[in-house]
Amino acid sequence: MPAPIKREIKRAIVAEADLQDCYRRLAVRTGNPRVKAVLRDLLLMEEMNEVLLRSLNQSISS
Numbered sequence: 240m241p242a243p244i245k246r247e248i249k250r251a252i253v254a255e256a257d258l259q260d261c262y263r264r265l266a267v268r269t270g271n272p273r274v275k276a277v278l279r280d281l282l283l284m285e286e287m288n289e290v291l292l293r294s295l296n297q298s299i300s301s
Contacts, residue, residue: 248296255289 259282266278 245296245299248292248299252289252292252296255285255292259285259289 262278262282262285266275266282269275269278
């Protein structure tokens, strides 16, 4: 796999982690249960995306 693609995958993994942190901070700051529920769902989705990106990274590095 070309090096630029590997770099982009690594950048995407870092971006996912940053986005997850953002969602966690927002969830702490809001008192609205509906907003918390949406943020929890978004966080779960981003965690799954990160797992998939890490798996892809591992697959292309092998």
